[in-house]
Amino acid sequence: MKVVFIIPADDIRRSRLYRLGNRFYGHSNAITGPLILGRILKDAGHTVEVYEELYHDINLKKAGDADVICFYTMTTTAERAYALADDFRRIGKRVLIGGMHASALPEEALRHADQVVVGEAERVIVDVVEGRITDRIVNAQCLENLDDIPFPDYSLLQGKREVANVMTSRGCPFSCNFCTTSRMFAPYRRRSPENVISELRMYKEQGFKYVNFEDDNFTADKDRAKEILRLMIKNHLVFRETFFFGRTDMAKDEELLQLLHDAHLNRVLVGIESLNQKSLDYINKKQKIQDIEECSQALLKYRIRMIASLVLGLDCDSVQDIRNGVKFCKKIHAYQLQPAVLTPFPNTPVYEQFAKEGRLLSNGWSHFDMMTVNFLPKNMSSWKLQKEFLHAVASFYTFASSFVMLKFFGVETCLRRLGMWLVIRVGRVCVLFISLVKNGNIFNRLRMQSVKAPGVLQPQTPNA
Ligand code: B12
Numbered sequence: 001m002k003v004v005f006i007i008p009a010d011d012i013r014r015s016r017l018y019r020l021g022n023r024f025y026g027h028s029n030a031i032t033g034p035l036i037l038g039r040i041l042k043d044a045g046h047t048v049e050v051y052e053e054l055y056h057d058i059n060l061k062k063a064g065d066a067d068v069i070c071f072y073t074m075t076t077t078a079e080r081a082y083a084l085a086d087d088f089r090r091i092g093k094r095v096l097i098g099g100m101h102a103s104a105l106p107e108e109a110l111r112h113a114d115q116v117v118v119g120e121a122e123r124v125i126v127d128v129v130e131g132r133i134t135d136r137i138v139n140a141q142c143l144e145n146l147d148d149i150p151f152p153d154y155s156l157l158q159g160k161r162e163v164a165n166v167m168t169s170r171g172c173p174f175s176c177n178f179c180t181t182s183r184m185f186a187p188y189r190r191r192s193p194e195n196v197i198s199e200l201r202m203y204k205e206q207g208f209k210y211v212n213f214e215d216d217n218f219t220a221d222k223d224r225a226k227e228i229l230r231l232m233i234k235n236h237l238v239f240r241e242t243f244f245f246g247r248t249d250m251a252k253d254e255e256l257l258q259l260l261h262d263a264h265l266n267r268v269l270v271g272i273e274s275l276n277q278k279s280l281d282y283i284n285k286k287q288k289i290q291d292i293e294e295c296s297q298a299l300l301k302y303r304i305r306m307i308a309s310l311v312l313g314l315d316c317d318s319v320q321d322i323r324n325g326v327k328f329c330k331k332i333h334a335y336q337l338q339p340a341v342l343t344p345f346p347n348t349p350v351y352e353q354f355a356k357e358g359r360l361l362s363n364g365w366s367h368f369d370m371m372t373v374n375f376l377p378k379n380m381s382s383w384k385l386q387k388e389f390l391h392a393v394a395s396f397y398t399f400a401s402s403f404v405m406l407k408f409f410g411v412e413t414c415l416r417r418l419g420m421w422l423v424i425r426v427g428r429v430c431v432l433f434i435s436l437v438k439n440g441n442i443f444n445r446l447r448m449q450s451v452k453a454p455g456v457l458q459p460q461t462p463n464a
Pocket residue numbers: 007008009010013029030031032033034036037052054070071072073074075076077096097098099100101116117119120121122165167179180181214215216345368369370371
């Protein structure tokens with residue numbers, strides 16, 4: 001059989017301008033699940049292709065040859081996946097849907113698919129595709145031993161492949177109240193260092209210059225992380241640059257920091273979330289302000305570039321708290337700021353809370369992109385929060401800060417910052433202008449909502 005996987009992207013992320021920016025600003029990287037499932041299906045004798053809409057249009061004619069079309073869904077891409085799925089089903093194709101969003105809301109996804117798989121699909125994918133499992137909603141049991149999972153097959157990807165993504169673990173031992181992945185990939189599981197090294201060796205041989213560790217929390221188990229790093233260095237499996245996700249607690253271990261530096265894991269996204277201890281406790285972050293301060297200093301010392309992630313709109317945070325957070329990230333010379341609007345993703349405690357309190361806005365799933373407000377915040381209007389998001393990026397990526405970056409991280413970082421400075425200013429003006437146009441666009445709706453008292457609003461669960 002021919003099986004095609006599609007990783008969709010929403011309208012904005014498919015636009016030429018966005019794709020151009022993507023090319024300039026980063027290296028293309030893929031969602032790993034379809035590359036693993038594709039490999040399993042290929043080994044079972046099927047022909048597999050994987051398409052990423054973020055980087056290329058799908059060749060619908062080519063994909064249309066397939067017997068089975070498989071969609072990966074995040075919440076923000078669910079509507080696009082459903083639209084494509086409906087098109088394929090109209091011409092008689094069999095459609096399967098899986099991934100983060102479908103796993104949280106399988107009944108919704110089933111309206112657009114022949115079968116939906118909830119959870120990690122390695123154990124069931126062949127039986128589902130070959131018709132031995134016929135349940136319309138398949139609850140997949142995850143594999144306990146991650147070393148049993150075959151490595152992703154990048155040759156299936158139609159288009160460029162610049163970065164290989166490695167998941168050395170799945171899930172996270174913590175459980176912040178807004179986090180989707182620690183719930184989707186539960187329980188927390190780890191691969192053996194030797195198994196990770198074999199995968200890295202494969203990417204070296206395939207000529208990849210960049211590898212990202214996409215684990216939700218690579219340094220959760222510090223001893224294992226150190227062993228992987230030692231083996232990378234010993235076996236000459238160090239890549240030009242490796243991005244990873246970490247927590248502030250990694251900075252308490254100097255040996256770990258040195259190994260991260262030596263193995264070129266030199267760009268890390270750290271969830272600072274808020275500089276208000278009440279908020280950190282409310283989201284169950286298990287992190288103190290002092291941890292954040294120590295971590296920022298330690299990373300700077302070891303020349304590991306910090307992408308500081310803040311969550312905007314937490315119930316205990318005021319506008320001033322948000323601004324304090326941004327100010328702090330500037331003060332510590334964070335390499336990048338990633339302000340994420342609090343997003344009530346289905347199947348998280350924060351979603352349940354807002355649904356119960358009638359605070360979800362019916363904006364449609366495509367706006368669940370962590371940049372758009374989809375709920376009624378406690379201490380400001382939704383439009384004010386949207387503007388604070390724009391303010392946060394604009395006040396972090398200033399013209400002057402580009403030259404500070406020159407001192408700390410060199411010319412390339414300075415030029416990227418200048419690019420961001422320009423794009424953000426143009427983007428901010430566009431959003432503010434669009435918000436004045438009364439054509440039902442999301443920003444105009446948020447602006448209009450802010451003039452009503454929250455009690456007057458009729459927030460609903462977004463539908464698709
Ligand atoms: C790599 C990555 C990216 C890359 C690549 C994205 C792309 N090419 O589209 C980049 C950095 C560009 C990116 C961008 C974005 N991302 Co992203 N990303 C990830 C990350 C870190 C890893 C994905 C991965 O490889 N997972 C590991 C593999 C093993 O799991 P998997 O792919 O889900 O596959 C398993 C199952 O889902 C299932 N499965 C998967 N597909 C299918 C299909 C079928 C048919 C079946 C049966 C089963 C099945 O089986 C697989 C094997 O077990 C995840 C976090 C995470 N842990 O998943 C976030 C994540 C998916 N991203 C997220 C978000 C929000 C975004 C952005 C909106 C961020 C932004 N503001 O721009 C954009 C949207 C991009 C888009 N396509 O429109 C969220 C989604 C939350 C949600 N519930 O929807 C996540 C979960 C991170 C988070 N914050 O929690 N992302």
